[in-house]
Each structure stands twice: as structure tokens, then as C-alpha cells.
Amino acid sequence: MEISIFGLGYVGTVCGACLAKSGHRIVGVDVSDHKVELINSGRAPIVEAGLPELIAEVVEAGRLSASQDSMSAVLETEVSIVCVGTPSRDDGSLDTRYLEQVCHEIGTALKEKADYHLVVIRSTILPGAVMEVLLPILERESGKKAGVDFGLAMNPEFLRESTAIADFYEPEMTVIGEFDKRSGDILENLYAGIEAPIVRQSIEVAEMIKYTCNVWHATKVSFANEIGSIAKAVGVDGRTVMKIVCEDKKLNISSYYMRPGFAFGGSCLPKDVRALTHLGRHLDVEMPLLDSLMESNKSHITKGYKLISSFGKKKIGFFGISFKAGTDDLRESPLVDLVEKLYGKGYQIKIYDKNVDYARLHGANRDYIEYVIPHVSNLLNSDMSAVIDHAEIIVIGNPAEEFKTLVQQQYPDKIVVDLVGFMEGTTDAFQNGICW
């Protein structure tokens, strides 16, 4: 394909050189005449392993050149990939002025172009910005319609500087946020030679994925540093600890727990977070990330309360009250907190939870249920259909299989608040979950 790449920084240069190596014809566009000259003389404008050789090869082969003429670059190519910088402003907000400028230039050129053209945003940009900021510029300047005269896609970049070329050829995945199918098809075709799963989604999902990845990486670094600091303060080598922690691929380094839903709880997580952060404070260790965990968790219980109270109904049926399915353990269940909050405000609550009910009648947990939370115990009901009949709002509290039917059987007169994610994929679910 004939491709123009806007912005010859780390992303644009690597992307351009690699696509040229794959056989495409690339013209790079940059406002810096120095970078344009370097590329045209076969030299790399950035320091990156393997890049000087690659640039020399593809420039020599006539498949990569650079220019400052954005009009010709758009007119002479089928696809424009935008890789300009999106730096932070002083207040932390994202500065999109270079992107806006490039979209202005591409839009102006599209006005002169009869053929269809695909615009791909590869720069990192906040969710909503492509559709709300860049698309209007492209349409206004070109006088054309996205999805008809030109295509639009968001294709976040995941390369790491220093291993950027290898990351280009061996990404974990290629994320394509597409305005329409035609745009996604063209972009998917561009990556045909790369062995990695292609994920096709909306533009907003693609934008959000990029930020989620980077913020997750930042969270991992901060977490490891804070754990290392506490470990050091007690005379333990945090590197050994983290290395062994990472060996557990079931709970630790896995998708487990990585799902928006409801607050954590149970007899271990809250207690242990509190104990370790207490120790850290005692040892004078700064650990703002770990210190924020209980506060973050509490905010989700408050969110649950706000959502339920927002419907203006008083009769609530809880399905599941223990912190996870298959246990009768109610210690520090966030659902108990939620029930207590609602009960205190006069909501009429009935609770169905097979395991907890059994424990109340027979189990070892009976004392806890009867003496520590007697008010909650009185709300338990063994008859699931009685709780359904009572409820104006059905709250699914834990993912017991039997609660799936509550979602499948649509009750036209009831509101379902799903705290666990059974309703995934439906529009209602999107509104009646608290973190999704």
C-alpha cells in the first residue's frame, strides 16, 4: 500500500520503517526539516536498536522517504497514519494540538482528493477525543463524510522504546478501533503479515485500552516498589518476594480479579490490606498506592448504594450476601455493608443466599450471623421466589449459577442491579452495574 505517516518520532519512524520493510511504500511527514533530511539521507532520527540499518535499507530500496508537504502526502497515498506527539499540559491534561493540526492538514488535502482515503490515529488519545474532536475537524476541513468518502480508525501503539522493532513484528495483539467495517478491513489487511491476534472494536474502546494498559503498567511498578519498600523495612529482599509472587499464574499474574464488578471483601483481603499498611505506617514507609485500597473499595459500596437509591423504590431483593458464591462466610462482605446502609435508610430488604441460610440454620458460621449481624440475619429468606415477588429492585450480589436465571427471565416490572456481570453485553447491564 501507499501510506503517509504523520510525525517521525519514536512511533512514526519505527512504524514507517517496519511497514516499508514489509513491502509498503511510505512517505513520512514531519514539521522538523532536520528529521526529514535525516530520513531522506537514510539515517535514523531517533536512537533505537536496529533502526539505523533498517532505515538505510528501506530508504535505499526507495520504499521510505520523508517530506514536509502534507498535501502531496495525502494525495499520493491511500492511508494516513497519524503518530504525532500528545504531551501533557502543566495541569496534567492532554495536549491534542498537534493531532488537531495534522487532522486539519489531512482534512484540507482530502477536500482535493476524489478517491477514498483511510485516516488512522495511532497517537495515544483520551476516550471520546477521536469522535468528538478529530472527526469534526476532518469532516469540516474536507467537506466530506467519514464512513462514506473517507475511513477513520484508531490503532493504539504498544511498542516499548529500545525493543520497538521487535515489538512491531511481535505484538501481543493489534487493536483496531474502527469507525466502520470498511476502515477496519483496510487496517487489518495492513497487518496481514504480523502473527498476532487482531482485536476489532469501537474507536472509544481502542482509546480506552491504550490508557488502561499504561495505567496498569504504572500501577504494577508502583505496587512492586511499595511492596519492596515495606519488605526492605522489615529486612526482607523485595526482589525475591516479587519474583516468587510472579510465579503464581493463577491468581497473581493472570486475568483473575481483573474484572470491573463490586468491592472486594471476605475474611482475608480487607484484614490483610489493613494489617500490612498499618505495619508500613509504623515503619514510616510511604505507600500511597496501598494506602488508597480500602478507600477505593469503600467508594464502590457507596456507589452501589447511590445506584440503588437512585431508582426511588423501597423494596429490594438481594440474591447473594456472602462476598463470593459458594461460601457462607459473611465476615467483611461488602454486600453486608451495602445491606446495612440501605436498611438503615428504611429500605425493605429480603435476602436469598442458599449457603448463608444453610449456615444460619446448621453451620459453624451461625453465631456470627445471629450475634454479629442479627439485623441482616432477620432479612434472610429461604424461598427464592418469595424474595423475587417482594423485590422492586433485584440486586445480584454474587455469581451463584442459580442467579443467572434472574437475568435471563426478564421481569418487566423489576429493576435488576447486577453487581457481578451476568448481564454483560446488554444495554441495561451497562446502566445497572456500578463499575461497568
Ligand SMILES: NC(=O)c1ccc[n+]([C@@H]2O[C@H](COP(=O)([O-])OP(=O)(O)OC[C@H]3O[C@@H](n4cnc5c(N)ncnc54)[C@H](O)[C@@H]3O)[C@@H](O)[C@H]2O)c1
Ligand atoms: N514513544 C513511545 O514509546 C510510545 C509508545 C506508544 C504510544 N506512544 C504515543 O504515540 C504518540 C507519538 O509518540 P512519540 O514518542 O513518537 O512522539 P515524538 O515526540 O517522538 O514524535 C512526534 C513527532 O511529531 C512531529 N509533529 C508534530 N506536529 C506535527 C505536524 N503538524 N505534522 C507532522 N509532524 C508533526 C514532531 O516534530 C515529532 O517528530 C504519542 O501520542 C505517544 O503517547 C508513544
